[in-house]
Amino acid sequence: MYTMADPDWGVAAYTFRNADLPRTLTEQDGLYTLQVRGNGEPQTEIVDSISRAHPGGDTERWLADLASPEVALLTLTITEAGYRAVGDGTAIDRVLAGLRERHRAGGSPIALVPCDNLPGNGEVLRGALARAAQDEPPGFRSWLGEHVSFVDTVVDRITPATTQDDVATAARLTGFDDHAPVVTEPFSEWLLAGEFPLGRPAWEAAGARFVSDLAAYEQRKLWFLNGAHTLLAYTGPVLGCATVDEAVRHPTLASLIESWWDTAARHASLPAGDLADYRERLLRRFSSRGIRHHLLHIAVAGSQKIPARILPVLRAERSRQRLPEPAIAALAGWLIHLRDRDVVDPRADELVTLARAADGARRVLSAVDAALADDRELVTTVDDYVDHLRRSVL
Known part of the structure; x- marks a missing residue:
């Protein structure tokens, strides 16, 4: 009892x-x-x-x-x-x-x-x-x-x-x-x-x-846990994975997750030791087969999740003239999701239409952050990464 x-x-x-x-x-x-x-x-x-x-x-x-x-x-x-x-x-x-x-x-x-x-x-x-x-x-x-x-x-x-x-x-x-x-x-x-x-x-x-x-702990959870989930939710299905535990066993996705955590750690407020311990616990958690955490369930409401979980780290990196691959991958995967899947999002109709336009990457970015949409190098890199993800499953 x-x-x-x-x-x-x-x-x-x-x-x-x-x-x-x-x-x-x-x-x-x-x-x-x-x-x-x-x-x-x-x-x-x-x-x-x-x-x-x-x-x-x-x-x-x-x-x-x-x-x-x-x-x-x-x-x-x-x-x-x-x-x-x-x-x-x-x-x-x-x-x-x-x-x-x-x-x-x-x-x-x-x-x-x-x-x-x-x-x-x-x-x-x-x-x-x-x-x-x-x-x-x-x-x-x-x-x-x-x-x-x-x-x-x-x-x-x-x-x-x-x-x-x-x-x-x-x-x-x-x-x-x-x-x-x-x-x-x-x-x-x-x-x-x-x-x-x-x-x-x-x-x-x-x-x-x-x-x-709680601010530093909220940041840690949003970037390290939720950000990693969002990254996997949009890239995992493109590479044939259905659940979180499958995704972290995929070598490409495992590398992206580690790179995302390395990138987020450069801008996080908590001490390095705390972040390292948290990463170890997250990896054990993601790898567990006891809970089947489906990626497409996590992929809902990207218009709310991407701005909170991915964009703060991306903005910090762009201010230093860096193009972090995992953040680019998350945006490219989201673009593919908007184009190819049944989208559950409060802004679904708007975003699907934008994503399917000829300049979909710029338009979708503009819907969540106008400044990022004006970043031509970023937009081009996201477009290129869409092609890279699609080629990865050929």
């Missing part, structure tokens, strides 16, 4: 996406199995941290929980798009409604802990709530500013969707008939920076790290 890092705390869980999951967890007394998959047999534990589970539509219970002074913090994962959406019952509206109820009930302070995969997620949440509350009474808005803290986090662990095979594995390894197992990889990282006015669980007992500033 795996218990929460601090048994004095419990989780009231809400989901706004899956109406069946809260019912399943309630029938299982809040228990579920965690399957950690490396290269051998999964390591399985039963988790008992959920005190109760509710569907997101249980508005009365949601408001009561957020109003309760016994609730000290709210963790949430709503995706990047969720922070931009306001109105018609969006996640931000639900959080604001809960905070409004808390204010009315006495105004106990609370910490909000977003766990979405985007830089400065605490400040992103603060800004989204401020925009949503702009027409609220001044007293409530003042309380939001003075009594609600926003904790920045970096969360990193691959957790693919559960399958029926995972359900069968849970029963086989634990004897527990679990219909809500969670499958994950051995690697995990959770970094937090911020204040918890009513206290917090001892998450550090389970490996969480509390730091004063």
Whole structure:
């Protein structure tokens, strides 16, 4: 049995996406199995941290929980798009409604802990709530500013969707008939920076790290992990690879990844020793066959990922008159993806049209960074690399 890092705390869980999951967890007394998959047999534990589970539509219970002074913090994962959406019952509206109820009930302070995969997620949440509350009474808005803290986090662990095979594995390894197992990889990282006015669980007992500033760690994750994933997602399929573990075993892609990490390290803020250790852990993680991380799943929303993961390093290199091959490869692979595949991206229609034009490289670059599009040497090199990648599979 795996218990929460601090048994004095419990989780009231809400989901706004899956109406069946809260019912399943309630029938299982809040228990579920965690399957950690490396290269051998999964390591399985039963988790008992959920005190109760509710569907997101249980508005009365949601408001009561957020109003309760016994609730000290709210963790949430709503995706990047969720922070931009306001109105018609969006996640931000639900959080604001809960905070409004808390204010009315006495105004106990609370910490909000977003766990979405985007830089400065605490400040992103603060800004989204401020925009949503702009027409609220001044007293409530003042309380939001003075009594609600926003904790920045970096969360990193691959957790693919559960399958029926995972359900069968849970029963086989634990004897527990679990219909809500969670499958994950051995690697995990959770970094937090911020204040918890009513206290917090001892998450550090389970490996969480509390730091004063997350900026350097966010940069490391975006460039080294996410940047490498993006590079593989667009070059791997061109060279016949379907998953991350296949890609890092391909000699050309393995060389590109090492070169990307070398390039990013020249501009990263953390000490060299920290970066070297992180690279070693990433390589072991990428090579694991326990989690089949599909490249085309990573390839979605390139218009959001390329600017955050690849372009900062590319700009730094171009300022020194260098043309880093791995960044060129990522852009060339993205161009091929836009031309040849079914594209899942909020700007898909626009980008596909641009990519298929005669001067597609320049046009696509212009859509994400006008200054780079004016860099003729870069545009020519990207065009040439498209041909190089295509020749590599002939």
